[in-house]
Amino acid sequence: MQPTYIKIHNGKILTPYRIIEGGTVVISGNTIIEVSGGEIEVPHAFEIDAGGKYIAPGFMDIHIHGGGGYDFMDGSEEAFLKIAEIHAQHGTTSMVPTTLTSEKENLLQTLNIYEQANRNNTKGAHLLGMHLEGPYFAMNQRGAQDPRYIRKPDPAEYQEVLAKSSSILRWSAAPELDGAIEFGKYLRSKGVLAAVAHTDAIYEEVLEAFEHGYSLATHLYSAMSGVTRRNAFRYAGTIEAAYLIDEMDVEIIADGIHLSAPLLKLVYKIKGSGRTALVTDAMRAAGMPPGESILGPIKNGLKVIVEDGVAKLPDRTSFAGSVATADRLVRNMIRMAGVPLLEAVQMITTTPARIMGVDKKKGSLVAGKDADIVIFDENIQIELTMVNGNVVYNRQFLLV
CATH class of the missing domain: 2.30.40.10 (Urease, subunit C, domain 1)
Structure with missing residues (x-):
């Protein structure tokens, strides 16, 4: 009692x-x-x-896939509850469970399981709502996302998904794809946060997207364009757009590996603690020892190797997700980026709460x-x- x-x-x-x-x-x-x-x-x-x-204040992780040997797309309520418990041990009191690119049926199943888990979650971090990462991505910037399921925005599909679940808080997509602007408008009409992710967009495309609802950059620097050349001319990419658009929020994986100390310092210097949210983007191996693991669903996910404090593709050509916990993010911003304690904590409390629209209560x-x-x-x-x-x-x- x-x-x-x-x-x-x-x-x-x-x-x-x-x-x-x-x-x-x-x-x-x-x-x-x-x-x-x-x-x-x-x-x-x-x-x-x-x-x-x-x-x-309790830490708020607005982009997280798993931990403790579980992934939110494992197809079980147990996975949700165990992930919430393991990350609570590292200071996370609220989280936004995140999906990976998948078939529509798997997505709908995960959303249904979320509803069950949310009702029975009494021992772990509070589940705020779902974040759908994909499947509307640029193939060239897929990172470790499964290429079999990457596609362009389909109004019939995303309207059905949103109609069947009221638990979707945010949806990440590449804004340069055909239909992505209409997708952003639709998300905004439904009160869902649209985020720029896994994208080859140039500044002008990101600016247009921002004007139509895309107000957050998902894991800044990871799987997104920087300065590019087209027909010898240089164009600012998504990274530069996130810096140039003052009102655009960014999230960063501050595990100390996805972004080096100079980049952490740069993000803080330009965007500040008020526009930067720290996220783990953690996969199932967070809180687990190094070795082999699986990215995505336990049944048909992608085999990865966890070493050097990060998950990698087996051929080691790319990172395949973070194994960070929230306390590590705060520690890194203080030690690696020289951010004052109060502001480092703000980046994983006040700022993400505002971004997700829950700052009146959390x-x-x-x-x-x-x-x-x-x-x-x-x-x-x-x-x-x-x-x-x-x-x-x-x-x-x-x-x-």
Whole structure:
């Protein structure tokens, strides 16, 4: 039975604006009711002494495929629940499960299973809604996406998919494809976020797409065009467009491998913490030891090798997904890119919450918002994870 009040005290609270030393957070049910700069009395409260560690908003991963040996496209409710549990151990309190390019039937099956899993998810990160990555991609920028299922936007197909599921929050596509602009317009009319991904688009095409709903760049730098030459003339690509369009948000895989330290610094310098979301883009091997693994569905997915802290195609010609967890992303932005702690945390809390349109309830430690909270030390070692007021992971705290 959940206590009437929970009091988290003696910690350094990360608010959207500052770090409060020796602060207290008070929770009632699943809601934060007070954030204080000092010790306050809460009679009969269940107390958590943070021991001087950081008290932060729970991390939000808006692009994630799997972890703990499971993938969201495995065709089982267990996969959803286990992925939510394993990533909660690393500070993730909200996530947007992500699909891979597939046949329509597999996509619809995954969406149906999501509905079941969402109802039964009590031990892991909150499932915000689904992210469909593909199948409308540029073949030349497919990366590790299965080429058998890559195709152009089909109005009959995407209208059917959207009609059958109300759980789709975002959909990533290549905006230069025939029909992609109409696709973006349709997504916007349905309240679904359109994102630019796996694309060979040049600046002018991205700008047109942005004007018609494509407001986010999916895993910036990965599987997208940079400066290209056509008939000897140079054209700015998708990467440059993401920088030049001030209002365009970007997400980055800050595992320290997909993007090197200078690129992490560049993204932060140009887009800032307010327009940059950290994502794991994690596949099933996240939280698992190195070795062979499978990208995508367990039954017919792509065999990959996990080494050097990343998944690779067997011939090692391309990365095949990240095995990062959210705590690693924050740690890398601080250590590799020199980003201040408060801003690094903002990039995986406040910013993704705004991008996904859930910032009224999640993403910051403010009275009235959901009690999604993590406690971590100076090394971003997660000590405790709380989702909606429930402790779902506790490394060593004595709860009194």
